[in-house]
Amino acid sequence: MRFGVVVFPGTNCDYDTYYVLKEVLKEEVFFLWHKDRDLRGADCVILPGGFSYGDYLRAGALASFSPIMEEIVSFVEKGGLVLGICNGFQILQEAGLLPGVMLKNKNLKFICKDVFIRVERDNLPFTKKLKKGRVLRIPIAHAEGNFYLEEDELHRLEEREGVVFRYVNEDGELAPEANPNGALNGIAGVVNEKGNVLGMMPHPERVSEPLLGGDEGRLIFESVVEWLKER
Amino acid sequence: MSLFKARVYVALKKGVLDPQGKAIGKVIADLGYQGVREVRQGKFFELLLDLSDKEKAEQLVAELSDKVLRNPVIESVHFEISEGEG
Secondary structure (H helix, E strand, O other): OEEEEEEOOOEOOHHHHHHHHHHHOOOEEEEEEOOOOOOOOOOEEEEOOEOHHHHOOOOOOOHHHOHHHHHHHHHHHOOOEEEEEOHHHHHHHHOOOOOOEEEOOOOOOOEEEEEEEEEOOOOOOOOOOOOOOOEEEEEEEEOOOEEEOOHHHHHHHHHOOOEEEEEEOOOOOOOHHHOOOOOHHHEEEEEOOOOOEEEEOOOHHHOOEHHHOEOOOHHHHHHHHHHHHHO | OEEEEEEEEEEEOOOOOOHHHHHHHHHHHHOOOOOOOOOOOOEEEEEEEEEOOHHHHHHHHHHHHHHHHOOOOOEEEEEEEEEOOO
8 A cells, every 4th residue: 555654844654554564564655745745545644743833933834735635625625535644634734624613621731651552433544444433642742732622523523533642541431530631522533524534643563563552552553554455 | 105003912812711811910919910801812923915905904804814813713803904015
């Protein structure tokens, strides 16, 4: 399978993501520069984490106007798979491909630690190797991950089962102390209506090998590979 | 062509949590100042424009405000336009 990893000025999780796809999953992977207008036949495009444009204006805002984003919008319209991780999620929100916006973390701090998330949807290209209700231990690293959406739109998002991951405690239960950033309804990841664009704040590429303390994140990338093979 | 100056104010909409404003408000209270009920933090932009008339300037700034300067999900905007650099 062909994976394209998009690089904006200020992206810093690009090599981690590239490494996992190439060395752990042994798949074909290449970088895509933000000024490119060609996705080079990628089956799945990944927007990795980092600080695109130094988070100037709003996190992800300036990157969302890059030339490559126009290509990604038409790729999405044609059903292409797009995964946004952390800053990549924020870019997808600013581009209007995913709902909501990330406010500053409730405690105003940059939080870098392992958290637990619960899988809410297992019938997506990104989650087909996961079971609904499964709890994953996975790191977050962000200052703006406090998911916000106006009440009626939040209701609509929940109605259509657009929430893919929620912050929970180790036992898989929602709890205020298990929600690191104040995200509404504990939302850590959402999918678009069509089911081909996923955004998540936690970093699956950082837990894709036992050597790095866990390998549950790999299941998300492996789900994409399996889904693409069966297509 | 004339020179216009636009001043654009972006603020969080009512009801959107503003932890930064809260922190500033707490510091003000800790300093002993009284009577400050709430602080909300926003953003301020100055745009210098070369355009033929003020109507065009208003159209352009309105468009840029919605497309770039604010995120309509959480932020409201208002702006003022004056002639010259002032």
